[in-house]
Amino acid sequence: MKNPLRSFSVAAVLAVFFSGMAPASAQQSPAQHLLDQVATAMGGRERLQRIDTLIYTGFGQDAYMEGGGNITADVNAPTKWRAIADAQRSIDLKSHRALMQLRRAPMFPFAAPFGLNWNRTSAPQGTVDLLDHPLPAVLAALDPAARLGAVSVEEGLPVLQFTTAEGESVLMGVDPVTHLPAWTRRVIPHANLGDVAVTSLFTGYIPQAGVMLPYGLMNRIDWRSQVTLMFQVDSYRLNVGPGQMPAIPAAQANAPTPVAAPPAVTVTPLAKGVWDVRVGNNNGGPAIEFRDHLVLFEANGSEAATLARIDAANRLVPGKVVTQLIVTHHHFDHTAGLRAAVSRGLAVISHRGNEAIFREMISRPAVLYPDELARSPHPLVFTPVDEKLVLDDGTQRLEIYHVLGHSHMANAVFAYLPAARIMMEGDFGDATWTWNWWASALNENLKAYGIDPRLNVAVHGPNGGLSIEVTRANNQRQMEAAQKFCADQQTAGVPVFGCPVQYDVNRAVPLPAR
């Protein structure tokens, strides 16, 4: 694999870096020389290679949806963080496997206990996952089966490129004074963003049994320089006894997963010229027929789900295909199929505030991990919605409205078919939610825009939508459940983000005195 990352191989600069040091021997490449310096600084090659296990514990935060779940897509919107506590990463350095165990809860309201709890989770990790810590990363570079590449320079740091025994290309930035790893970087695939370079930054080295280990770990991606992980180590252990090392189940193979069969699509007629086109319960929305084309609502879930939905919609009416896509909001679950939809030439309609992020998503490359947009590049054709946009060609009228009064998403739209009285929306609610933290939004929008739906079709389901009466009853039940949850947590002395609940199903509730 070629070095995918921008780098400058500058032998002359290296000469400056290494001036005053012992010159590299004639047999030694700059990369070998640099790696030798790193290994020596870390504690010495032999000492490092004798370490069997590394366990570290700590706490921190990570960015929900890598920064793709904020109130808007504005670069200045506050990041939604999740808290990480009681974390332990147990690394078997000989078998290149690890177990990451932690407790994590969002620092914002979440609709269901599966996402809002402090239960301990355990995730097995493989070789590639371990490259975000300097000790396994340096050992991977020292592996005789690794191939060392060029040395370059980035922002004053010499950078070592190497390819692991498993074929992963890695960059390692090295502190020019201490020779300790300052960061590692590798590229991963991302449904919304194409190829994403993840840089893991190491700070606060302290010697531990003769080995230098960092107490500050932070990940940053090359989209908006978003910090995706902040982790603070509070203990390190090397060569732990067998009783302390948890069993590590096999991690998922690093080999690319074989292409699965297209996901099954359910098509449910809702009215004349309107169908719910859905993959599972969670990924879907209507396809709406116009005189000479179809409009699809949402590109949720994944590339595969979106392509399957487009294909199914294109079979609904002979001679008519989907040419337009309405996207409710920018959250990464709701835009996981955006690149796929644009690869099919679909024009995109959404709130004006989403245009910039959609242009970023569509313009990013997917070279190492090509997706459908990389194979079939198309430009983004974008129609903004401010307060209201009406699609009306005489055969069909679809109204698209800016979502009001919704604390989960400020730059969102929903749509309404006045003839069939069908509303379609993402993230107003879901029959399966336990709690609704913005329960007033549905009624507030219906009232503000003077619309009167009989059926509500939610992106998160269920298939075929629900009557407006059932939708309202769900909101009421989920709002009351959220109030009870907050009261219980308060009694237990546990503050929860989003508590107390600020909304009933119609408006912000009156404030108690405080």
Ligand SMILES: [Zn+2]
């Ligand atoms: Zn959302």
